[in-house]
Amino acid sequence: MQGKKIIVGISGGIAAYKSAEMVRLLVKEGCSVQAVMTASAMSFVAPLTFSTLTGRPVYHDLFAERQASTVHIDLARWPDLVIVAPATANFIAKVAHGLADDLLSTVLLAVRLEECPIILAPAMNTAMFHNWAVKENLALLRRRGYILADPASGELACGEVGEGRMLEPEQLLALIVRTFGPGDYAGETVLVTAGPTREALDPVRYLSNHSSGRMGYALARAASQRGARVILISGPTSLEPPPDVEFYPVTTAREMFALALKFFPDVDIVIKAAAVADYRPELQAEQKIKKGEALELKLVRNPDILEELGKRKEKQFLVGFAAETAELLTHAREKMERKNLDLVVANDVTREGAGFNTETNIVQLLYRDGGVEEFPLMSKLELAHQLLDRIKVCRRG
Numbered sequence: 302m303q304g305k306k307i308i309v310g311i312s313g314g315i316a317a318y319k320s321a322e323m324v325r326l327l328v329k330e331g332c333s334v335q336a337v338m339t340a341s342a343m344s345f346v347a348p349l350t351f352s353t354l355t356g357r358p359v360y361h362d363l364f365a366e367r368q369a370s371t372v373h374i375d376l377a378r379w380p381d382l383v384i385v386a387p388a389t390a391n392f393i394a395k396v397a398h399g400l401a402d403d404l405l406s407t408v409l410l411a412v413r414l415e416e417c418p419i420i421l422a423p424a425m426n427t428a429m430f431h432n433w434a435v436k437e438n439l440a441l442l443r444r445r446g447y448i449l450a451d452p453a454s455g456e457l458a459c460g461e462v463g464e465g466r467m468l469e470p471e472q473l474l475a476l477i478v479r480t481f482g483p484g485d486y487a488g489e490t491v492l493v494t495a496g497p498t499r500e501a502l503d504p505v506r507y508l509s510n511h512s513s514g515r516m517g518y519a520l521a522r523a524a525s526q527r528g529a530r531v532i533l534i535s536g537p538t539s540l541e542p543p544p545d546v547e548f549y550p551v552t553t554a555r556e557m558f559a560l561a562l563k564f565f566p567d568v569d570i571v572i573k574a575a576a577v578a579d580y581r582p583e584l585q586a587e588q589k590i591k592k593g594e595a596l597e598l599k600l601v602r603n604p605d606i607l608e609e610l611g612k613r614k615e616k617q618f619l620v621g622f623a624a625e626t627a628e629l630l631t632h633a634r635e636k637m638e639r640k641n642l643d644l645v646v647a648n649d650v651t652r653e654g655a656g657f658n659t660e661t662n663i664v665q666l667l668y669r670d671g672g673v674e675e676f677p678l679m680s681k682l683e684l685a686h687q688l689l690d691r692i693k694v695c696r697r698g
């Protein structure tokens with residue numbers, strides 16, 4: 302997505318607030334975004350919101366004095382993709398019938414559809430969405446090659462529940478990514494594990510660790526954006542699973558183990574970002590444990606999931622993580638050998654900007670041939686893409 306030029310058109314619906322988040326995600330992906338608003342959109346969200354997020358002035362006036370009279374043509378020639386979100390019933394009708402009475406509708410008329418995909422994300426009340434005029438306008442646009450982000454069912458701003466709710470920003474982002482092409486991971490199946498596991502002591506207490514799941518979720522999102530089928534097995538986190546991934550929430554190490562074994566024969570790549578609890582209480586009390594003078598816990602070993610996958614490995618490429626607080630490379634190298642891994646992502650979790658609960662990470666990659674590559678501090682999503690780049694090179698051999 303880096304460097305892609307995208308016009309985001311906003312027409313006048315309450316879902317305009319969601320477009321702000323979509324724009325933020327696009328900018329985070331490295332896209333250049335130009336917002337174009339209708340007059341009614343500006344009644345819902347101020348242009349300042351979009352100009353701040355995009356770093357560019359918002360266009361909304363066809364005849365503004367301080368801009369070229371051909372601004373609609375200049376804008377129409379610029380993007381690699383146009384998305385209108387939300388697209389109201391009125392705006393959809395204008396596009397379907399070639400009306401051009403404001404800047405956004407005029408830009409849409411001037412974009413060459415065969416060179417630049419146009420996505421419309423309808424958002425309206427259910428009755429309006431099922432109105433024949435709207436249905437036929439949408440069908441007409443679909444036939445002409447516009448891409449429609451079919452709205453979801455759900456609670457609407459008017460209080461009704463039904464179809465007409467604009468897709469969520471993450472889902473729109475996923476659609477935009479897909480529109481640009483199949484991606485370099487098309488045809489691959491990637492299994493990602495993420496987050497901590499929890500091992501119960503009694504019905505109210507458990508043993509766990511500080512893993513937030515962010516690195517694993519970023520990897521799942523990145524692989525999915527690049528066209529892979531992604532299976533995400535995750536321990537408990539506060540994160541939303543990325544769209545378009547097959548999501549399996551689990552609690553304990555043994556649940557994660559069972560699912561990982563089940564999917565293993567069908568996957569091409571395993572990325573084990575989860576921080577799996579190595580031990581669990583030998584006994585799990587059925588009732589809440591009452592306090593006494595002291596409590597002795599006996600812990601027993603959990604299965605080492607990655608080690609087991611390493612033993613069963615055939616075609617699969619195995620990536621492990623090694624989160625350490627000392628002697629990083631020595632421990633990471635030992636894990637690579639013991640677990641039969643192809644690549645190890647090692648990080649010293651005591652460093653600022655690395656490890657648990659941060660948006661960023663600082664890692665070193667250990668290759669099978671003994672090579673070590675150091676990465677500077679970067680966002681977990683950026684790091685996820687870099688790791689996928691390296692995995693591709695390693696697998697090519």
Ligand code: CTP
Pocket residue numbers: 554573574575576577578579603604605606607608620621622623624625636
């Ligand atoms: N791992 C696993 N199953 C476990 C423990 C770890 O699959 N029971 C995986 C992790 O997902 C990670 C890698 O093994 O990809 C290394 O995990 P880590 O906790 O750093 O290492 P351990 O093997 O548990 O060794 P130690 O705790 O002694 O550092």
